[in-house]
Amino acid sequence: MISTLQQYLQFPFVRYALIVGTLIALCSSLLGVTLVLKHFSFIGDGLSHVAFGAMTVAAVLQLSNDMLFVMPATILCAVLLLKAGKGARIQGDAAVAMISVGALAIGYLLLNLFSTSSNLSGDVCSTLFGSTSILTLTKEVVWLCAALSVAVVVLFVLFYNKIFAVTFDEDFSRAVGTNVEGYNLLIAVVIAVIIVLAMNLVGSLLISALIIFPALSAMRLFKSFKQVTLCSAVLSVACALGGMLISILAGTPVGSTIVAMDIAVFLLFSLIARFRA
Amino acid sequence: MALITCRSLSLGYESHVILENLNFCVNPGDYLCIVGENGSGKSTLMRTMLGLQKPLSGEIVLGDGLRESEIGYLPQQTAVQRDFPATVWEIVLSGCQSRAAKRPFYRRSDKALVEENMRRMGIEHFRKRCYRELSGGQQQRVLLARALCATRKLLLLDEPVTGLDPKVTAEMYALIANLHREGVAVIMIAHDIAASVRYATHILHIGASVFYGTVGEYQNSAMGRKFLSLEGGDAA
Numbered sequence: 085m086i087s088t089l090q091q092y093l094q095f096p097f098v099r100y101a102l103i104v105g106t107l108i109a110l111c112s113s114l115l116g117v118t119l120v121l122k123h124f125s126f127i128g129d130g131l132s133h134v135a136f137g138a139m140t141v142a143a144v145l146q147l148s149n150d151m152l153f154v155m156p157a158t159i160l161c162a163v164l165l166l167k168a169g170k171g172a173r174i175q176g177d178a179a180v181a182m183i184s185v186g187a188l189a190i191g192y193l194l195l196n197l198f199s200t201s202s203n204l205s206g207d208v209c210s211t212l213f214g215s216t217s218i219l220t221l222t223k224e225v226v227w228l229c230a231a232l233s234v235a236v237v238v239l240f241v242l243f244y245n246k247i248f249a250v251t252f253d254e255d256f257s258r259a260v261g262t263n264v265e266g267y268n269l270l271i272a273v274v275i276a277v278i279i280v281l282a283m284n285l286v287g288s289l290l291i292s293a294l295i296i297f298p299a300l301s302a303m304r305l306f307k308s309f310k311q312v313t314l315c316s317a318v319l320s321v322a323c324a325l326g327g328m329l330i331s332i333l334a335g336t337p338v339g340s341t342i343v344a345m346d347i348a349v350f351l352l353f354s355l356i357a358r359f360r361a
Numbered sequence: 362m363a364l365i366t367c368r369s370l371s372l373g374y375e376s377h378v379i380l381e382n383l384n385f386c387v388n389p390g391d392y393l394c395i396v397g398e399n400g401s402g403k404s405t406l407m408r409t410m411l412g413l414q415k416p417l418s419g420e421i422v423l424g425d426g427l428r429e430s431e432i433g434y435l436p437q438q439t440a441v442q443r444d445f446p447a448t449v450w451e452i453v454l455s456g457c458q459s460r461a462a463k464r465p466f467y468r469r470s471d472k473a474l475v476e477e478n479m480r481r482m483g484i485e486h487f488r489k490r491c492y493r494e495l496s497g498g499q500q501q502r503v504l505l506a507r508a509l510c511a512t513r514k515l516l517l518l519d520e521p522v523t524g525l526d527p528k529v530t531a532e533m534y535a536l537i538a539n540l541h542r543e544g545v546a547v548i549m550i551a552h553d554i555a556a557s558v559r560y561a562t563h564i565l566h567i568g569a570s571v572f573y574g575t576v577g578e579y580q581n582s583a584m585g586r587k588f589l590s591l592e593g594g595d596a597a
């Protein structure tokens with residue numbers, strides 16, 4: 085088994101996949117706690133569908149580097165959804181549902197009408213479930229992913245204390261003059277960036293799992309915000325690496341293998357928490 | 362000079378006016394209780410004083426060198442907080458966020474302030490405990506310590522004893538009275554009129570008619586007498 089792995093690791097695209105996958109897993113786990121506790125998970129889910137829609141538009145336009153289109157489009161929608169979510173709660177939810185389902189439908193329609201690809205359902209499947217896309221990244225996309233991941237981690241570390249404060253108590257933060265709207269905007273934009281990155285790893289339908297499962301697992305066992313954040317980062321990286329290695333050796337789809345690992349860890353942590361109590 | 366002055370304030374949402382032409386001020390050393398029935402606009406008034414909401418008309422002026430970021434606020438607890446994975450230390454430290462507004466990390470002086478305020482609230486031995494595992498009274502002490510990190514002059518408390526049992530309620534009132542004696546001005550929304558009259562220096566009663574004055578004036582006013590006897594009747 086080790087020798088098979090060594091053989092695979094000689095291919096540069098496998099090494100790229102492992103590096104980028106690890107980085108993406110790291111940054112996708114960082115905001116998980118905030119997303120869960122702020123009830124922003126619905127925005128995350130909606131955005132992943134938007135990213136799918138944007139990806140199909142990029143495919144139809146035959147852009148060489150589709151991230152250059154998908155990224156701004158998703159960020160724009162993140163900002164719009166945040167604004168919509170500010171009014172009455174129902175309206176915000178409805179807006180998310182409208183945009184996300186709309187993006188899915190229009191995306192599939194566009195692909196059917198204009199796609200020049202011979203393997204349409206294969207393309208759709210890999211965009212939704214990321215079956216092989218992490219292994220087919222070009223060198224420039226690898227660099228772009230790496231740079232963005234590092235940027236997300238740096239931003240998170242710099243604003244860690246403010247993100248904590250705003251997540252725990254928006255009203256208190258606003259009362260003492262913290263720019264809550266600004267930080268919410270920052271969180272939404274970073275989520276959009278993470279989603280577009282994670283689409284390469286697990287596909288657009290499974291992104292929420294990548295973001296939320298490590299945070300939920302860590303919240304079973306740990307008591308401080310810092311421990312929960314660190315633990316979910318470690319879990320996310322471990323599951324992503326483990327999932328990718330298994331999928332290389334066993335030939336399973338990368339995205340769903342990683343998410344299956346995340347689910348297994350969540351169940352394990354829930355069990356441990358129950359025995360402790 | 363007054364810490365906070367409200368002049369001909371009107372409150373409400375869009376076209377719906379809740380309160381009109383409200384005038385009062387809070388001086389250093391004051392302990393003001395805001396009383397009134399549910400829906401009379403107590404929380405709206407407090408949110409407006411904190412700048413979380415704009416008044417329909419009128420103005421709120423801060424004085425005596427008080428800046429908007431130096432008001433300590435104890436909000437009512439939200440559902441999110443009850444299940445939040447954070448230690449006491451982390452939460453109290455977040456009270457220093459306005460002191461560290463332009464910096465990404467907290468300084469040693471911020472952490473010293475956290476220590477001081479945890480001691481004042483008697484929660485220093487809870488520092489590593491998880492917030493969601495504490496009792497209601499302990500959680501309120503944590504949030505009060507956080508508010509104290511943001512201010513030395515003025516505390517705004519939104520029903521700080523809601524959901525606490527009588528013994529813990531009495532402890533909480535004593536704690537607040539202590540802070541008042543130490544020189545922190547207090548504005549508190551209260552349900553318990555008897556405790557308000559006992560601890561406060563001033564009463565603001567809002568509703569169909571408005572009263573603002575000292576506790577003595579309130580007890581002698583027609584409005585105060587009516588309300589006090591009503592509450593007394595309820596308790597008996």
